[in-house]
Amino acid sequence: MQPLPRNVKSTKSRLDTINQTQSHLLVPSEKLDKVTRRVIAPYAQIERKGLKEEEDKAGRYLDMSRFNVFLEDTVDLESLLYETAMVLKNVTDSTGVFVYIVDKLRNEIVLMHPDTVNPDRHEVNMTIREGKTAAAHVAYTKEFLLLEDVQHDRRFSEGLRWIDAKVALCMPVIKPDGDCYAVLELYRTNPKIYDDNVVYTVLSVACWAGAAVHQAQERVTLQKTGHLNSELRALLQNYFCDLASIDTMLTDMLAVVKSFIGAMRSSFYIIDKDHISEMMQADMWDDGWSSDRNTMPKKKLKVNLSLEQTPAGYVARTGESLNVRDAYKDPRFAKEIEPTTGTVVRSCLVSPITDKNGVIGVVQLTNKTTAQPFDADDEKVFAVFVSYCSLIVHFYNMQQKKIFHDNLNHVFCELMSLHMKPCRHDMDDLLESSGVIMPPINFKSFDYHISDSSKEDMPGLLCIMFTETFTNRNFDRLAVADFLLSTLCSYRQNPYHNAEHAFCFTHTMYLILLNNPGYFDFNETAALMLAGLCHDLDHPGYNNNFLTLCKHPLASMYRTSMLENHHYFLAKKIIEDKKILSRLPISDQQRILEEIKYNILCTDLAVYFQIRAQLTPLLAERVFDWTENSHRRMLKGILMTTSDLSGCCKPFGIAKAIAESVYEEFYAQGDRERAMGYTPLSMMDRRRSINQPAEQIQFLSVVVLPCLLMLQNVFPNTSPLTDNCRSYNIFRYGPVQMKTQEAWHEEIEIRGHKLWRQQESLPDGKNSRFLSGETKSDTHESSAN
Numbered sequence: 001m002q003p004l005p006r007n008v009k010s011t012k013s014r015l016d017t018i019n020q021t022q023s024h025l026l027v028p029s030e031k032l033d034k035v036t037r038r039v040i041a042p043y044a045q046i047e048r049k050g051l052k053e054e055e056d057k058a059g060r061y062l063d064m065s066r067f068n069v070f071l072e073d074t075v076d077l078e079s080l081l082y083e084t085a086m087v088l089k090n091v092t093d094s095t096g097v098f099v100y101i102v103d104k105l106r107n108e109i110v111l112m113h114p115d116t117v118n119p120d121r122h123e124v125n126m127t128i129r130e131g132k133t134a135a136a137h138v139a140y141t142k143e144f145l146l147l148e149d150v151q152h153d154r155r156f157s158e159g160l161r162w163i164d165a166k167v168a169l170c171m172p173v174i175k176p177d178g179d180c181y182a183v184l185e186l187y188r189t190n191p192k193i194y195d196d197n198v199v200y201t202v203l204s205v206a207c208w209a210g211a212a213v214h215q216a217q218e219r220v221t222l223q224k225t226g227h228l229n230s231e232l233r234a235l236l237q238n239y240f241c242d243l244a245s246i247d248t249m250l251t252d253m254l255a256v257v258k259s260f261i262g263a264m265r266s267s268f269y270i271i272d273k274d275h276i277s278e279m280m281q282a283d284m285w286d287d288g289w290s291s292d293r294n295t296m297p298k299k300k301l302k303v304n305l306s307l308e309q310t311p312a313g314y315v316a317r318t319g320e321s322l323n324v325r326d327a328y329k330d331p332r333f334a335k336e337i338e339p340t341t342g343t344v345v346r347s348c349l350v351s352p353i354t355d356k357n358g359v360i361g362v363v364q365l366t367n368k369t370t371a372q373p374f375d376a377d378d379e380k381v382f383a384v385f386v387s388y389c390s391l392i393v394h395f396y397n398m399q400q401k402k403i404f405h406d407n408l409n410h411v412f413c414e415l416m417s418l419h420m421k422p423c424r425h426d427m428d429d430l431l432e433s434s435g436v437i438m439p440p441i442n443f444k445s446f447d448y449h450i451s452d453s454s455k456e457d458m459p460g461l462l463c464i465m466f467t468e469t470f471t472n473r474n475f476d477r478l479a480v481a482d483f484l485l486s487t488l489c490s491y492r493q494n495p496y497h498n499a500e501h502a503f504c505f506t507h508t509m510y511l512i513l514l515n516n517p518g519y520f521d522f523n524e525t526a527a528l529m530l531a532g533l534c535h536d537l538d539h540p541g542y543n544n545n546f547l548t549l550c551k552h553p554l555a556s557m558y559r560t561s562m563l564e565n566h567h568y569f570l571a572k573k574i575i576e577d578k579k580i581l582s583r584l585p586i587s588d589q590q591r592i593l594e595e596i597k598y599n600i601l602c603t604d605l606a607v608y609f610q611i612r613a614q615l616t617p618l619l620a621e622r623v624f625d626w627t628e629n630s631h632r633r634m635l636k637g638i639l640m641t642t643s644d645l646s647g648c649c650k651p652f653g654i655a656k657a658i659a660e661s662v663y664e665e666f667y668a669q670g671d672r673e674r675a676m677g678y679t680p681l682s683m684m685d686r687r688r689s690i691n692q693p694a695e696q697i698q699f700l701s702v703v704v705l706p707c708l709l710m711l712q713n714v715f716p717n718t719s720p721l722t723d724n725c726r727s728y729n730i731f732r733y734g735p736v737q738m739k740t741q742e743a744w745h746e747e748i749e750i751r752g753h754k755l756w757r758q759q760e761s762l763p764d765g766k767n768s769r770f771l772s773g774e775t776k777s778d779t780h781e782s783s784a785n
């Protein structure tokens with residue numbers, strides 16, 4: 001709703017009648033001197049006599065229906081007070097009455113003319129002070145005054161100023177907050193003194209008038225601020241939904257406050273807190289002199305508020321609000337004239353925008369549309385607006401920070417790409433050797449493991465595995481080589497979570513896919529292989545629990561599976577940077593990325609336990625269905641976990657070395673936890689390393705074997721993995737071919753410790769085929785994955 005301009009008087013038509021009948025009360029222009037006024041006074045008197053009857057009628061009573069203006073937005077209090085004064089004049093047998101309205105800003109009283117439509121033309125002012133004139137004196141003291149002999153009263157050298165009265169009663173209209181709103185000056189040209197009854201009557205009417213004026217003003221202000229609040233709230237709601245730009249926010253919000261208060265121009269300053277110098281730099285938005293609501297305020301970068309001889313500069317420096325009546329004449333400010341239109345900066349309402357550290361911005365409204373100065377009511381409405389401004393400034397600062405960090409991130413990404421660029425020799429070697437390199441004899445066995453001496457073959461072997469599974473069609477050899485080398489060098493040199501682990505994972509995945517063709521489509525196969533190689537990218541050597549414990553940034557970026565999310569983030573980055581999928585249709589690229597994300601998140605053992613709980617009954621009841629997407633997804637999860645844990649399924653010597661590297665990493669974390677004042681878990685506590693073999697047996701039974709058995713149920717040819725893990729067929733091969741789990745038991749015997757007290761409480765290898773998902777996961781969540 002658009003508020004009406006203040007000068008539109010709803011009571012105009014009713015007043016017209018009164019105006020006509022009382023034109024003789026017109027006060028002569030202030031240019032007339034005292035003598036002239038005295039000369040014309042009798043004529044005014046004559047006119048008055050002729051109109052007496054009609055005038056009496058109009059002035060004796062107040063039309064009760066007039067009071068419903070109190071319900072309107074723009075109640076014309078001054079006219080109502082004038083009418084009340086006319087009634088008082090008649091009931092007190094006065095010759096006449098003057099009504100003065102107090103202008104607090106100017107410290108003046110203004111003689112009110114009944115023609116309120118255009119009050120400026122007849123504006124006559126007197127400075128509020130003691131002595132001189134009775135009305136100005138009463139406005140100053142705020143106490144009524146009874147003048148028994150006006151012409152000889154020494155206190156007031158100018159008498160009533162306009163008329164030679166004999167006696168006068170000067171009554172202030174005081175509001176409950178103590179402000180003087182108006183002064184009523186009743187006078188008689190005869191010497192009959194006002195008696196007590198008259199004084200009491202006028203006093204009580206003035207008291208009521210003061211209360212009524214106050215209530216009406218408060219109600220109008222409240223209504224206005226209420227409207228402003230709801231408009232601004234509605235705007236803010238949109239901003240929070242859409243993340244609007246600062247320009248849009250300022251355009252909308254400044255337009256609203258401009259129209260509510262009736263200002264010609266608005267300016268907004270946000271102080272640059274990052275600018276380190278004595279100077280107060282600010283970003284400034286200004287909409288110029290246009291009254292068009294849709295004008296976008298123009299941003300003018302970096303205004304120096306320390307030097308600006310403007311109201312805004314003053315407010316920024318002092319932190320005080322300003323209501324300037326005429327900046328043009330104010331010696332504190334430089335004269336501001338708009339060069340094209342010649343508009344002069346006159347009145348302005350300026351407020352600092354603050355937070356607990358001081359001024360963060362300034363907002364200014366300039367030149368009221370009515371050519372009047374801004375009043376107390378405007379100040380109140382403006383204060384409401386300013387409270388919203390700190391939100392805008394805060395929003396802007398956050399947005400600037402975000403833009404800065406986005407750019408910074410971009411710079412870091414460029415730097416990262418530079419460091420990930422494989423060296424040319426490696427690229428050349430790989431491109432030459434790919435397809436030519438001879439894989440080791442047992443390469444297609446689950447027992448194969450990359451040896452320390454053949455680590456440099458990893459890129460070439462990966463090339464073979466990728467080609468045999470999915471990159472034989474529609475892939476750029478150069479991009480694949482670049483991708484493989486970049487991925488391998490994005491692994492840290494951890495004891496366990498390193499490039500060799502990623503290679504081992506990919507190798508197991510490769511064998512399972514190779515031995516079971518036709519179950520997964522091209523996209524699924526590509527995603528499983530890529531997820532395999534990328535599943536632990538940039539692993540820091542600590543688990544998710546530790547990241548939470550030390551408040552690592554990753555812990556606040558993701559709610560669960562922080563590491564796995566980070567591995568996927570990097571996988572996506574490298575895949576996109578190296579354009580390995582770029583020859584595939586966009587839909588396939590998207591599908592592969594989605595699959596990779598799912599697969600990598602499945603390597604969180606917490607996710608594995610959830611999948612196991614759901615998949616176990618499906619397999620036990622033989623209702624696993626390849627056409628059911630959710631079933632396939634669960635199986636892919638199990639494939640990922642199997643490959644991740646496949647280090648445990650190697651021949652015992654290799655499995656033991658891998659387990660030791662896991663422990664090395666665990667102990668490093670345990671050491672750090674202890675240094676931070678925590679007690680590490682048993683398996684991370686190097687003081688309890690004696691438990692290693694027992695813990696391994698437990699881990700194999702509770703975590704690894706159930707996983708392998710589920711996979712074997714679907715793909716029987718993965719049984720060598722299970723066999724390696726188990727102990728029951730030890731007798732088939734004899735002690736030389738000792739399998740992993742039994743070997744760990746042997747390990748306990750060798751070390752001479754009978755430590756595993758929980759052994760009896762867990763099912764043995766034979767019965768652990770389908771362990772339920774409820775198995776205590778907390779003990780193992782931190783195990784290698």
Ligand SMILES: [Zn+2]
Binds near residue numbers: 603785
């Ligand atoms: Zn892993």
